[in-house]
Amino acid sequence: MNDKQVHGMNAAKLAKKVLKQTPIFILDVRNESDFNDWKIEGENVHIINVPYFELLDGVDEILDQIPDDQEVLVVCAKEGSSKFVAEQLVESGKQNISYLIDGMKSWSEYIEPVKIANLKDGGTLYQFIRLGKGCLSYMVISNGEAAVIDAVRTTAVFEDFAKENHAVIKHTLDTHLHADHISGGRQLAEKTGGSYWLPPKDATEVVFHYEKLEESSHLVVGQTEINIQPIYSPGHTIGSTSLIIDNQYLLSGDILFVKSIGRPDLAGKAEDWVADLRTTLYERYKQLSEDLIVLPAHFGTIAELGDRGQVAARLGDLFKENPGLNIHDESEFRRTVSENLPPQPNAYQEIRQTNMGKISPTTEEQREMEIGPNRCAVHDDKTK
Known part of the structure; x- marks a missing residue:
């Protein structure tokens, strides 16, 4: 040989x-x-x-x-x-x-950074694509400061990228309490001396300090005031919060994806949260500008990636093309998002417990907990 x-x-x-x-x-x-x-x-x-x-x-x-x-x-x-x-x-x-x-x-762990756009006043928005898991994280850099949104647990990629771009990470944010992967937000904030933000309605059981991410919050990155505006958008979880960056980009978390919508059942409360999900998608998001570019926290298949690898879509186009936004009968919508759901993520209860700070698995245990695809979306015949 x-x-x-x-x-x-x-x-x-x-x-x-x-x-x-x-x-x-x-x-x-x-x-x-x-x-x-x-x-x-x-x-x-x-x-x-x-x-x-x-x-x-x-x-x-x-x-x-x-x-x-x-x-x-x-x-x-x-x-x-x-x-x-x-x-x-x-x-x-x-x-x-x-x-x-x-x-x-x-x-499962490899992450590829992709530039999304230059923001007003010199800021830059990046998307971090975890190809093997379907996770999407984001970083806003402006005037030597950075904010990271929905960071995954392998935080070195964010630390290194910020350092390469001469920026200090001042904020880390989670749009909701994740159930399919372990968040790196709190760990990253501790390493960099930044503030960790989490929606308070998702944080009733967490055992660590956090800043409350809610609509009254005002986060600024850099001296040029790249504003991050929180929008309460429950449905995937009770605390799910979207973010509008620079009045141009809608970070939708796990509420809205390019080809599908978020599932409401990962805390065992599908029946309770279906109405919230519909209200967010069909009423709250309808009040937003159709020109906002939607940047979700996950993608379902490789087909959702654009020509540069980015995952993004105009909100107005999604209202026309995304099947999950076009189920006009309320009872049919309820059936779609509460029945025939895909399998729940591997070890999702343990992942939620980890993200609450209640358990501290080893690195290898965390790796095993996360093995498998993204399963945060509703994918049935109506939403594929």
Whole structure:
């Protein structure tokens, strides 16, 4: 075997290929159930699943499925199995074979920053795309100060980015108490000496200090006053709060997505929160400018990414095109968002407890809790 021919590919390089729509063939050797639950997706990603245990005696039976004319990436959960299979493929004569370094674990955590726009008076707005998990975070930078919204737990990416842009993180904000991923907002604020903001109606059980993110709050980033205006918008949670930045951008949290709407059931109160969700989407958001650019906290599929990798849409266009905003019968809306919901996020109760500060899992435990896709949206036949 010529080990030199077996290369590892890191998540950053894979992300670049996915975002640039570079053709790549993926052999995923995880168990079928794990593959069906969550996989690498992309416009020019061709992927097959052959569980590792079927390849223990060799790869001869799948050689005819492995192309010779494009790059092949072998993927597993943590790396070991995929590296073994990649070596077997090379030994069998296949070329241009690599394996995903640290497996789907690394894909789940990789974050790609994308510039959204220059703001008034010299500020800049960035979106941080967690491709493998569907999470979206944001950073506003103005006059040497920064605010981070809906930060994920791997906070180094925000610290490093702020430092590279000569900014100090003054505020971190969560639009709501997250249930599908562990927030990095409080940790980031503690590291940088900033203030951590959370909607008080979502914070009744938290065990740490926070600043109340509510409509009376007035947050300014930088001397040029890039205003962040909170808008109470319950429905996904009772405290869900949207943010309007620079009178141009609507950070909708998990209330409104590009192709779908937020689910109201992750605190076990779907029946109670359906009315709030409808009021927010069909009344409160209707009062806002249709020219606001919606920037959600999650995306559902890779198809929601734009040409530069950004996830964004004009509010007026969403009122025309988003199925979740066009269910005009109230009883039908109630059925849509309270029945036939997708599975709840893995370990979502433990994630909520972590975000409340009630439990403190290790880094590896947190990683395992988050494994899997984003499941914050209503996705049925009416909202796909």
